[in-house]
Amino acid sequence: MTPGISREDGSLRIRIMKGLELTPRQLLALIAALVLLFNIPTLTNIPGLPIRQRPVYRGLVLGLAAVGLNVLLRHSDLVSFGHAAFFGTSAYAVAIAINWFQIQSALVLLVIGVVTATLMAALIGYFTLHHTGLYFALITLAFGQLLFSIVEGQSALGGTDGLTVRTGEQGVPILEQFPTLFGISLTGQELPNTILLWFTLALVILSMLVMYRIVKSPFGRALDAVGQERTRARFLGLPVRRYVWAAFIISGIYGGIAGALYALYFRGVNPGATLQVFVSGDILYIAILGGFGTLTGPLIGGVVFETLSNLAQEVIFTGPAGETQMGRLITGVVLLIIVFAFPEGIVGSLKPGGRVFEGARTFKNDPTVVGPWTKKFGRRTVEAARRSAENVRYLLFGVN
Incomplete structure (x- = not known):
């Protein structure tokens, strides 16, 4: 068509x-978002505008990994705590390929990273597809931590310091050791970074269109049936484990694309930034923040999460004990407000049928609803505080 x-x-x-x-x-809205993203390099040079290219880029790649995780969350009803395994495996594959084999083509490195992550997803998925719920989440967490421990303990992989993404050849000028994209050396200068950002945006758009076709295909609908009720899906004749395995591999492919792009842009990888459990937590939180019931939500959640984190890092409180960075506290508070204000995620709550969208429509038709809303919010706040106090009492004094 x-x-x-x-x-x-x-x-x-x-x-x-x-x-x-x-x-x-x-x-x-789509055109405006694309114009804004493609002009990020220009916006970062405007004095006083708090936009930085690096956090936006990291938000894009983590958001793309979250889009892959969303296949499991949205369509298979599975929660993975080990998605950094694919992200980090791909990033390290890129670093190894250029360090050990002097492969400098960014396109070839991208393919190597994605293929490695896909194989890792196929392997981990094979051992996890027999489980659901909490057991599935814990097994994926265990695999992720196993990879993290292996890489961190290997001196050949740089240990905790990781690897740089350049050849390190003796006698070769350092500017010629970096990956190349369309004949341009990715040396970390402004122009190469801009070109890589544009290339990443084009790849993200293509990946989102492919994901759209996947979720709207008969495979996607069958996967929805598996996520809703596995027993019923088996009675319908669906090969449940095969579908879950395929979804897991697709999820790993998207994590692999994100990991390879991360390594190419930041020109270095280390276990803490690519394989640690907190990276898996970020990817999962990003999917929920943007709205895992939507297609574009995880991608938007990634950009929002990283941009807020970067802005909050610049806030410093000066007190009697000296200067204290308030970034983590402010980020946590703001993100909590977003989560409570947008219970279905940012995109899920703003789309037609979402709580925020319908609330705005109700308020437009009848502004007096603010009173009942305020009373309801007060009751829920008091109830939540009561439950929290009760939980603290149980933890401190036990159950009487």
Whole structure:
């Protein structure tokens, strides 16, 4: 089906590709977001504008990894605590390929990273697909921590310091040791970073279109059936384990793309930044923050999460004990507010049918609803405080 214009229920729709139709407002929002992202390098040079390219880039790649994790969360009803295994495996594969084998083509390095992560996902998925719920989450966590411990303890992989993403050849100028993309050396200068950002954005767009086709395909619908009720799916004749394994591998592919892009941009990898359990936690939290019930939510969640974290790091409190960085505290408070204000994630709550969208519509029709909302919020706050105090009492004094 070719792109074009159609009408559905009397409203205008712009057909982007088969199965993907947007309203004019949605299309304008998409174009505005793409223009903004492609102009990030220009915006970072405007004095006083608190936008930095590095956190936006990291948010994009972690968001892309969260899009892969979303296949498990949204369609298989599975929670993974070890997604950093694919992210970090791919990043390290890129570093090893350029350090040990002097492969400098960024496209070849990207393929190596994705293939390695895919194989790792196939292996881990094979041993985890027999489990569900908490057991599935703990097994993925165990595999992630195992990889982290192995890499951290290997001096050949740089130990805790990790590896730089350059060849390190003797007698070769350092500027010629970095990966190359379309003949341009990725040396960490402004122009190469901008080109890599644009390349990453194009790859993210392509990856999102592919994911859209996957979730709208018969495979995606079958995966939804597996996530809703496995026993019923088996009675319908669906090979449940095979579908879950395929979803796990797809999830690993997206984590692999993200890890390889991370290594190429930051020109270095280490266990703490790529394989640690907190990286898996960030990816999972990003998916929930953006809205794991949506396609674009995890990607938006990644950019929001990293941008807020970067802005908060610049806040320093000066007191009697000296200067204290308030970044983590402020980030935690702001993210908690976002989570409570957008219970279905940022995108999930703002789309039609979401709580924020419907609340805004109700307020527009009847502003007096603020009173009942305030009373309801007060009751819930008191109840939450009571439960918290009760839990603390149980922890301190036990159950009487």
